Amino acid sequence: MYRHPGFQAFISARLMAVFATQIQAVVVAWQVYDLTRDPLALAYVGLAQFLPMLCLLLPAGDLIDRFNRKAILASSWAVGAMCSGALWWLSGHTTAGAAGLTGVYAVLVLFGCSRAFSGPALQSLLPQVVPREQLAAAIAANSMLMRAASIGGPLLGGVLYALGGGRLTYALCFVCFALGTVLLSRVVTLQARNAAAATGTMWERFGAGIRFIRSRPIILGTISLDLFAVLLGGVVALLPIYASEVLHVGPAGLGALRSALAVGEVGAGLYLSMRPFNRKVGRTMFVAVAVFGLANLLFAVSTWFWLSFAALLVAGAADMVSVYIRGALVQVSTPDHMRGRVNAVNMLFIGSSNELGEFRAGTSAAWLGVVPAAVLGGLCTLGVVGGWTLGFKQLRTVDRFEEAANAH
Structure with missing residues (x-):
């Protein structure tokens, strides 16, 4: 697998994009909270990225099934580079308080638009x-290699922000997005693909994708x-508050906490890439998600940095097992001509869980307090x-992945 030239180029390009995204995420979160000291401001960071994804993911899936997926992905990463450049400029002109963040939120909306296309294009x-x-x-x-980038990204982003603010980190994000766009041109596909015929309207075509998902309980259950x-149950949006007010570890500690999730994911992903399993996959996925919820619950009540770090480590490992099973079940169950639409719905659900989850976590923390909000989230999971x-x-x-292809 690692010897396929197409896979090597694909991984190299995606590493650059993920590295940029992770650095940018931790720096934006800390910068916004540092300027406002308001949990609700962090909620708007997630909402600004989620709303454009909500509006664009469905037409994006249709376009990905009909046009060149590499070209769509390259264009979305180029927009990501533009967003990093805009954040670089804004970091020198943003004033304290919520009123000064209008430009930052506007850039995050544009970044959410680019992610609406890049996510399903990558999966397809x-x-x-x-x-x-x-x-x-x-x-x-x-997934394992992407999480490896997620370790270095938050750590480097937190350290660089602590040393010199946001401008240097945003410049690095711009370079990584641009390099990923260039590397993508080297991706070689082994399987030829003909674009889907444009029959009916876009909404009729996407309706066919929705009906397909509804007819496959395994796909519907997996993504929901x-x-x-x-x-x-996610706690990522609350990490800046925990780092500042509960654990008292500052921006460098925030980077370490975000990286703890990635360390657990990388460890589990490395094991699964070398020793993939294909038995009792359904039951294992449910166990993994339950462990994820328990680990987040432990993090919620911890006031010790290393215990919090360990809890996030376990949560990351459990999440990787779930990602491995979910990804394989969805891909095996979906024919190629419908991958764009199915993966767009999948990304809509993932975006809802991540960006809208950040909004949910931020508002819950504003209403209930950070620790009660995190505890409630773990129990809900x-x-x-x-x-x-x-x-x-x-x-x-479901026992084996292959069984999902014929399950109705």
Whole structure:
């Protein structure tokens, strides 16, 4: 798998883009909270990125099925580079208080637009790069390497922001996005693909994708489990508050906390890429999400930095196991001509769980306090696991990935 030239180029390009995204995420979060000291301002960071994704993901999926996926991905990363450049300029002109963040939120809206296209394009391109029998291992390796970038990105972003503010970090993000766009041209696909015929309207074509998902309980259960578990239980948006007011570790500690999730993900992803499994996959996914919820619950009540770090480490490892199973189930179950639309819905759910989850976490912290909000989130994740275990029996009992391709 690692020897395929297309996969090597794909990984190299994506590493650059993920590295830029992770650095930018931690710097924007800390900068916004540093200027406002308001949890609600962090909620708007997530909302500014989610709303354009909500509006554009559905037409993006249709375009990805009809046009060159590499070209769409390159264009979205080029827009990401423009956003980093705009944030670089704004970091020298933004004043303290919520009123001074209008420009930052506007740039994040544009960045959310680019992510509406880059997410489903990436997921749809990978199955063209490696043979189908190696797809599950490729998903694990891809996720593991991306999480490796997620370790260095937040750490470097936190340290650079502590040393010199946001301008240097945003400049580095610009370079990484631009380099990823150039490297993408070297990606070679092993499987030829003909663009889908444009029959009917865009909404009719996307309606066919929605009907396909509804007819596959395994796909519907998989992506909706991720949506509600992370939407209700994620703590990433609260990390700046925990770093500042609960653990008292500053921006460098914030980078370490964000990286703890990635360290756990990389460890689990490395193991899965070398020793992929294909038995009792449904049950294992539910167990992994439950462990994720328990680990977040431990983080919520911890006041010791290293215990908090360890809890996030476990949460990251559990999330990687879930990502490995979810990604393989969705890709194996979806025909190539419908990947763009299905992956767009999947990305809409992921975006809802991440960006809208940040909004949920920020507003909950503003209303309830940071620790009660985090505790409630962990309990909600466990409740979701219980409900989906009962409601999606076919997903719970699926044994091998191949069984999902024929499940209706």
